[in-house]
Amino acid sequence: xxxxxxxxxxxxxxxxxxxxxxxxxxxxxxxxxxxxxxxxxxxxxxxxxxxxxxxxxxxxxxxxxxxxxxxxxxxxxxxxxxxxxxxxxxxxxxxxxxxxxxxxxxxxxxxxxxxxxxxxxxxxxxxxxxxxxxxxxxxxxxxxxxxxxxxxxxxxxxxxxxxxxxxxxxxxxxxxxxxxxxxxxxxxxxxxxxxxxxxxxxxxxxxxxxxxxxxxxxxxxxxxxxxxxxxxxxxxxxxxxxxxxxxxxxxxxxxxxxxxxxxxxxxxxxxxxxxxxxxxxxxxxxxxxxxxxxxxxxxxxxxxxxxxxxxxxxxxxxxxxxxxxxxxxxxxxxxxxxxxxxxxxxxxxxxxxxxxxxxxxxxxxxxxxxxxxxxxxxxxxxxxxxxxxxxxxxxxxxxxxxxxxxxxxxxxxxxxxxxxxxxxxxxxxxxxxxxxxxxxxxxxxxxxxxxxxxxxxxxxxxxxxxxxxxxxxxxxxxxxxxxxxxxxxxxxxxxxxxx
Numbered sequence: 001x002x003x004x005x006x007x008x009x010x011x012x013x014x015x016x017x018x019x020x021x022x023x024x025x026x027x028x029x030x031x032x033x034x035x036x037x038x039x040x041x042x043x044x045x046x047x048x049x050x051x052x053x054x055x056x057x058x059x060x061x062x063x064x065x066x067x068x069x070x071x072x073x074x075x076x077x078x079x080x081x082x083x084x085x086x087x088x089x090x091x092x093x094x095x096x097x098x099x100x101x102x103x104x105x106x107x108x109x110x111x112x113x114x115x116x117x118x119x120x121x122x123x124x125x126x127x128x129x130x131x132x133x134x135x136x137x138x139x140x141x142x143x144x145x146x147x148x149x150x151x152x153x154x155x156x157x158x159x160x161x162x163x164x165x166x167x168x169x170x171x172x173x174x175x176x177x178x179x180x181x182x183x184x185x186x187x188x189x190x191x192x193x194x195x196x197x198x199x200x201x202x203x204x205x206x207x208x209x210x211x212x213x214x215x216x217x218x219x220x221x222x223x224x225x226x227x228x229x230x231x232x233x234x235x236x237x238x239x240x241x242x243x244x245x246x247x248x249x250x251x252x253x254x255x256x257x258x259x260x261x262x263x264x265x266x267x268x269x270x271x272x273x274x275x276x277x278x279x280x281x282x283x284x285x286x287x288x289x290x291x292x293x294x295x296x297x298x299x300x301x302x303x304x305x306x307x308x309x310x311x312x313x314x315x316x317x318x319x320x321x322x323x324x325x326x327x328x329x330x331x332x333x334x335x336x337x338x339x340x341x342x343x344x345x346x347x348x349x350x351x352x353x354x355x356x357x358x359x360x361x362x363x364x365x366x367x368x369x370x371x372x373x374x375x376x377x378x379x380x381x382x383x384x385x386x387x388x389x390x391x392x393x394x395x396x397x398x399x400x401x402x403x404x405x406x407x408x409x410x411x412x413x414x415x416x417x418x419x420x421x422x423x424x425x426x427x428x429x430x431x432x433x434x435x436x437x438x439x440x441x442x443x444x445x446x447x448x449x450x451x452x453x454x455x456x457x458x459x460x461x462x463x464x465x466x467x468x469x470x471x472x473x474x475x476x477x478x479x480x481x482x483x484x485x486x487x488x489x490x491x492x493x494x495x496x497x498x499x
Contacts, residue, residue: 038217104147201425235255312384
């Protein structure tokens with residue numbers, strides 16, 4: 001089963017995780033571990049597809065297993081990985097629903113079909129911005145859809161392509177879609193990775209012996225002792241087959257002649273990715289520390305008497321390293337700050353954390369967090385968090401901290417106020433549910449709503465100054481600025497405005 005929306009702590013929901021293996025006798029097991037390491041990117045469902053050459057039939061067969069739940073739950077029977085999911089090539093997917101109903105099992109990826117070119121499967125991280133337009137056209141032409149997911153249109157476009165070469169069919173399909181896509185595609189005898197021209201979502205390539213691996217985040221490689229090679233470049237298609245395994249060199253081609261225009265999702269650095277990952281070619285941990293340092297430089301805490309020691313606490317776990325950076329910079333600037341663990345998070349709530357009624361939901365933060373009263377009592381407390389979405393969790397956290405009896409409570413955020421929907425794979429609430437919009441963008445008013453002595457966000461310019469820019473990399477900041485680097489389907493915008 002999936003986690004009901006109302007039961008989740010108030011954070012933007014991650015999009016998805018993908019993983020792929022070519023040329024390893026334990027492809028399914030490696031994929032399982034790769035998905036396990038990327039569990040934070042999707043917790044509604046998981047699936048693995050393998051390709052095996054059946055000697056008896058003289059052809060390739062796909063084996064598929066997918067279900068609702070966490071990775072450990074979906075593959076809890078070891079025989080699924082060791083006996084059923086046979087083959088040396090595999091792709092896998094962890095899911096959060098950004099397009100497509102969360103409670104529909106057919107929406108769990110990877111998706112597979114048998115068509116004129118053989119078996120093919122796809123797993124997708126991101127969101128297509130013109131899928132409604134494509135889906136309507138395909139339906140008008142008689143195409144029957146099995147899911148409500150945007151990803152399914154990719155398979156139909158491949159199957160309907162007039163090209164005879166399979167790679168050209170895939171290129172043809174990718175030339176018709178817009179938006180964010182980091183893909184792993186499985187054919188009878190190939191593993192293919194592809195990334196949109198903006199490079200919204202991360203996608204990386206690694207080696208383990210003579211096998212190749214692909215993952216959304218490098219933590220998927222670390223868990224199986226694979227060696228990171230490089231990123232799949234924006235606008236690139238990487239083809240991995242037996243020839244690549246033999247030579248050690250993958251085949252690389254462009255989706256088309258369009259010049260890549262990288263606009264990496266800046267929220268990957270702020271919140272989504274694990275701090276021990278390298279994404280967009282850089283350490284997430286280092287970037288988050290810099291976010292915290294720049295937040296301390298530009299938005300220091302001024303106490304009432306100006307001499308109080310600051311007790312700085314993080315909101316576990318995504319703001320851990322940013323909080324360290326905040327404290328380091330405050331101390332460097334002469335401030336009297338100390339990092340303390342003031343909030344303890346329970347990691348054992350999982351899918352049993354179901355609180356269907358509003359009055360019960362108000363207590364959900366106490367179920368997930370507890371305070372260390374001795375650390376907070378009679379202190380000036382600074383809470384550092386990565387983002388504020390609806391504001392409900394932040395408000396409840398402040399109330400929880402106040403139960404310890406601090407002198408003052410200040411709140412600092414390593415991201416600007418979130419005001420706009422994401423159309424590239426993040427699942428935010430509707431604009432009217434965002435606290436920044438409810439308070440008309442007035443930071444002081446938001447702080448009063450949260451019940452803190454002061455609230456400050458990292459300014460957008462300071463956020464951009466905190467992230468790497470080697471090679472001219474740019475970032476998508478649409479959820480803060482409303483500036484969308486890739487056009488949005490008119491129907492999708494209409495849906496958002498009416499929500």
